[in-house]
Amino acid sequence: MSSVSNKDVALYIINFLKQSVADKTIAEDYVESMDVAIDCIADAFEVNKDDDKKALTQFGGKSLPELLKGFASSSAASSSNDKTDKPSPVIVDDETKAKADALKVEGNRFMASKDYPAAIAKYTEAIALDPTNVVYLSNRAAAYSSARDHQQAIEDAKKAIQLNPEFSKAYSRLGLAEFALGNPKAAMEAYQKGLDVEGETKSEAMRKGYETAKKRVEEQLEDSISTTDRDDGASRGGAGSGAGAGGLPDFGSMFGGAGGPGGGMGSFADMMNNPQLMQAAQQMMSNPDAMQNILNNPAIRQMAQSMGLGGPDGPDLSNLMNNPMFSQFMGRGSQGDNNES
Incomplete structure (x- = not known):
């Protein structure tokens, strides 16, 4: 379609109005009004109303209803695609999975020798090859905690949980990191979710983690109450009860x-x-x-x-x-x- 001017659009509308009168889409009572409207548009845009058919060439030979119908169909299809478009699932072939798993094994060896930076690097390579494997994220979270980078461990544990909410070890990693950062309540909640996921086969590590975090939460509550009592006693007693x-x-x-x-x-x-x-x-x-x-x-x-x-x-x-x-x-x-x- 070549460049379209305002005069082309005016003639295009005049053509639409003429066609509506010709095919009797407009009732007889309004035919005279349509003729007046056509004359007004032609005068306003300084065009010859008899050149209306030439305007069709500027719009692919389609009448106004045909053009708008095609536009509506295209818009509807586009809108439908926008609603249904979702990220395509990552498909990892068997060869790539094997390479990623080999990197994970190397990472495990570095963990055993307490070379945590090297372990993190290997797990990161494995994740890059196969981001669908929750074990790699969970293992890297453990490596981060061992390297005392507990904030990164929390991020990896949360990603693992998002990837697979039924993978219980991710909750254990999260609980450990939260506890190490001094957040026993968050740790207790993470361990509790892990216990819920484990169901009847609760692991000893998850149970102990939960009890440890719970005990610390209770201690903090007792400390808070004791501090409040001491502050209240000091404010009431002044120089001391029975001061002279x-x-x-x-x-x-x-x-x-x-x-x-x-x-x-x-x-x-x-x-x-x-x-x-x-x-x-x-x-x-x-x-x-x-x-x-x-x-x-x-x-x-x-x-x-x-x-x-x-x-x-x-x-x-x-x-x-x-x-x-x-x-x-x-x-x-x-x-x-x-x-x-």
Whole structure:
């Protein structure tokens, strides 16, 4: 078909309208309107309406309906092909398969000798020859994991699963790589799918992999709960539950109030065995200001008075600090007792 101009198209349409009137496709009532339309098109495009048949040569001698019918058929066929076109399955001949399998055997030998880069290279060659064999992808995933390239192992394992979802070893490769990258939940899910594929004949490796990943997931959950509890406790406790002046423990609460449990202070031996008191001893001795505030506590005042330190107005700090019994209580005595055995 030669170059088509707008005038050719106008004449082509005029021909269509004339033919429609001639074969009475148009009702008699509209014939006059068609004549007006033809005259208008001819005037607008400055063409001779009687040259309409010459326009057919520009369109292969086909009338407008014939041309459009052919175009519609061609478009429908093209659309149908677009919908049904799928990648053609890769067909590997027996000779190529044999070469690929020989490369796989070489790769297995390199794996046995722990030459993982060489094994990866051989498996890659085998995959290039026969991309339909899921074993080659699975083996290369194992080689990547052995070479500590776990991300590549994951990619190969996923490709293997896509190629054959029933190949259980691919799930094992995926689980191992995910676990090595610190993703125990993903590993557990991969192993679980592998167990599902294996059905009644579950392998020991798959079962152990699943249990190991599951245990790690549970440990992470416990660690998370413990951390949350510690953070909550710290935010609620401030300087510590029962804190007193200077961040030191509230000794009044340790002794059960001014009179102690049952109205008594308890024996000195009981106080010596109180772990909270012993833990705070060194802090108190290094912070006299905080200690003076603590001595205002009625329970502490009563304890000091029971030791003969100070009168009814309260203990004297200098006397109390120099009292041998109190110093020993506070941990300022012989250090030899603190040595580990």
